[in-house]
Amino acid sequence: MIDLDFVIERIRTEQHLLAARVSTWTNAGPSGQNALVVEQEFAVDLALFLRDDPELRLDYCSNVTGIDWPGGSAKASAMGQDGDIDRRPEDAHLEVVYHLYSVALRHGPLILRLRTADRAEKARLPSLSSVWKSAELQEREVYDLYGIAFERHPDLRRILLWDEFEGHPMRKDYEMPDEAPASTASIEEGAAP
Amino acid sequence: MNDSRTLAETPRRSRKLNEDGTELLELSLGPQHPSTHGVFRMNAVLDGETIVALQPVFGYLHRNHEQLAEGMSYLASMPYTDRLDYFCSLSNNWAYALSVEQLAGLEVPERAQYLRVILAELTRLQNHTVYLGFLLGDMGAWGSVLMYGFKQRDAVLDLFESLTGARMMCDYMRFGGCRCDLPRGWPEEARKVVDEYPGFIDEMEQLLVENEILRARTMGVGALPGERLVNGGVTGPMLRAAGVSYDLRKVDRYGIYDRFDFRVPLGRRGDVYDRLMVRILEMRESLKILDQALRGLPGGPVLDPKAKLRNFKPPAGEAYARVEAPKGELGFYLISDQSTQPYRYRVRPPSFVNLTLLEEMCIGAKIADVMVVLGSIDIVLGEVDR
Numbered sequence: 053m054i055d056l057d058f059v060i061e062r063i064r065t066e067q068h069l070l071a072a073r074v075s076t077w078t079n080a081g082p083s084g085q086n087a088l089v090v091e092q093e094f095a096v097d098l099a100l101f102l103r104d105d106p107e108l109r110l111d112y113c114s115n116v117t118g119i120d121w122p123g124g125s126a127k128a129s130a131m132g133q134d135g136d137i138d139r140r141p142e143d144a145h146l147e148v149v150y151h152l153y154s155v156a157l158r159h160g161p162l163i164l165r166l167r168t169a170d171r172a173e174k175a176r177l178p179s180l181s182s183v184w185k186s187a188e189l190q191e192r193e194v195y196d197l198y199g200i201a202f203e204r205h206p207d208l209r210r211i212l213l214w215d216e217f218e219g220h221p222m223r224k225d226y227e228m229p230d231e232a233p234a235s236t237a238s239i240e241e242g243a244a245p
Numbered sequence: 246m247n248d249s250r251t252l253a254e255t256p257r258r259s260r261k262l263n264e265d266g267t268e269l270l271e272l273s274l275g276p277q278h279p280s281t282h283g284v285f286r287m288n289a290v291l292d293g294e295t296i297v298a299l300q301p302v303f304g305y306l307h308r309n310h311e312q313l314a315e316g317m318s319y320l321a322s323m324p325y326t327d328r329l330d331y332f333c334s335l336s337n338n339w340a341y342a343l344s345v346e347q348l349a350g351l352e353v354p355e356r357a358q359y360l361r362v363i364l365a366e367l368t369r370l371q372n373h374t375v376y377l378g379f380l381l382g383d384m385g386a387w388g389s390v391l392m393y394g395f396k397q398r399d400a401v402l403d404l405f406e407s408l409t410g411a412r413m414m415c416d417y418m419r420f421g422g423c424r425c426d427l428p429r430g431w432p433e434e435a436r437k438v439v440d441e442y443p444g445f446i447d448e449m450e451q452l453l454v455e456n457e458i459l460r461a462r463t464m465g466v467g468a469l470p471g472e473r474l475v476n477g478g479v480t481g482p483m484l485r486a487a488g489v490s491y492d493l494r495k496v497d498r499y500g501i502y503d504r505f506d507f508r509v510p511l512g513r514r515g516d517v518y519d520r521l522m523v524r525i526l527e528m529r530e531s532l533k534i535l536d537q538a539l540r541g542l543p544g545g546p547v548l549d550p551k552a553k554l555r556n557f558k559p560p561a562g563e564a565y566a567r568v569e570a571p572k573g574e575l576g577f578y579l580i581s582d583q584s585t586q587p588y589r590y591r592v593r594p595p596s597f598v599n600l601t602l603l604e605e606m607c608i609g610a611k612i613a614d615v616m617v618v619l620g621s622i623d624i625v626l627g628e629v630d631r
Binding site: 115 | 307565
């Protein structure tokens with residue numbers, strides 16, 4: 053685990069990132085993996101800095117994934133959240149989490165969280181695949197399963213599901229089309245065989 | 246490259262012709278193809294025999310494993326992890342168990358730690374053994390090498406069967422340890438397998454590495470520089486073949502890997518030949534670990550007595566844990582909301598992420614090399630498509 057205060061201190065040394073608003077998210081569980089919450093307008097610049105800064109050199113983006121927070125539920129409020137980006141758990145949003153490591157310096161993970169404004173179909177976030185190529189296929193998967201549209205992604209198409217598929221099945225409110233009970237009306241009416 | 250994406254829609258007459266008036270050819274490889282290792286498809290664009298663009302097509306084996314796991318208890322997903330990379334169910338079990346243990350703060354008893362190391366290294370051995378067979382199959386040596394590999398692998402699967410009851414779908418590890426203790430005589434049987442294995446590796450090495458056809462087909466094929474592979478998220482033997490020393494057993498030192506004396510074999514050029522050689526050398530290092538682990542195996546319980554199997558509710562929070570699976574970095578990311586089911590369950594599969602740079606490895610190569618490059622990545626579709 054990288055000390056988040058140290059990372060924020062490094063970010064503050066960079067002139068063009070002075071305006072970037074970052075905050076920390078504290079993990080309530082025993083793993084102690086805290087995260088950095090990044091405002092989306094600065095995400096690409098910040099990611100480039102994290103990758104190239106000689107003290108951090110987070111050259112390897114291991115894992116990219118989405119999370120759905122439908123808001124208002126007991127589930128979302130069970131997660132402790134704080135920081136200066138005031139987004140209470142009841143605010144419905146989608147979140148993308150990046151797990152970064154440094155192969156060169158052998159440290160990590162640094163966890164980045166990017167949050168969408170709402171849970172709209174095609175909610176937008178910047179793509180980080182120009183910084184880490186490994187995010188390319190994984191962001192496509194997030195787009196496919198969560199419906200987050202990554203801006204400036206080189207090839208944003210469905211990846212696991214077919215192109216004609218409707219909806220995004222990893223969203224918590226997704227209903228499978230075959231969950232509705234099959235109609236038995238014709239049998240009950242005694243339709244002629 | 247962007248041209249090729251829309252090639253199918255481009256009117257024939259406006260397609261770009263080469264200087265000699267020839268056209269590009271779009272060719273679909275798979276999903277039914279003996280060398281795609283399952284239902285995997287590639288859309289290749291060819292200029293003569295040379296690859297100009299190549300796009301992988303995924304999803305033929307997709308079953309939304311992650312969604313299934315979010316609808317059942319933590320323990321109920323354990324058998325499903327066997328089906329991700331079905332050659333290496335025990336490594337998958339370990340990665341998942343490790344992640345839940347971090348999420349819930351569970352301890353693993355000493356004996357279980359040793360058992361996990363022994364089983365993970367046996368898994369690596371048998372995975373790399375059949376890898377050699379499949380890769381040679383992709384080069385046209387269909388059958389013989391694979392059958393030699395399968396014969397040797399059977400000895401390892403016999404060990405798995407006598408311990409877990411299953412040869413491939415082992416479902417053996419639990420949060421805070423392992424499901425059951427060793428049957429009588431198991432360490433001796435394992436010792437026999439470990440003692441026999443170097444003979445098999447020697448024989449394979451003798452038959453393969455100096456073979457002229459194999460060298461011609463693999464040397465200089467599919468090479469990319471190490472920095473590019475890191476940026477593309479490539480891990481495991483693929484990355485180490487390009488000379489980047491990054492083995493999670495050394496970097497994270499999860500489990501008890503810091504107690505064993507072993508080395509991390511590295512390649513230099515990162516071509517298919519180096520990938521093959523790195524795996525052969527890795528097998529030898531695995532044998533070293535197995536030798537030490539079997540000698541040091543302590544007594545005691547195999548499951549943390551505090552670990553609850555029923556009605557298990559980890560405290561709210563999240564955890565990401567990763568292990569060095571035979572194919573690369575296998576990670577599990579879990580979020581708990583204090584209920585019996587994970588709020589978020591994510592698998593970071595090595596096979597899937599390792600395919601990110603497939604196109605870059607293939608561009609400029611011949612069509613016959615594509616299968617060799619794909620074979621050298623070592624993918625399993627159960628894990629790619631999930």
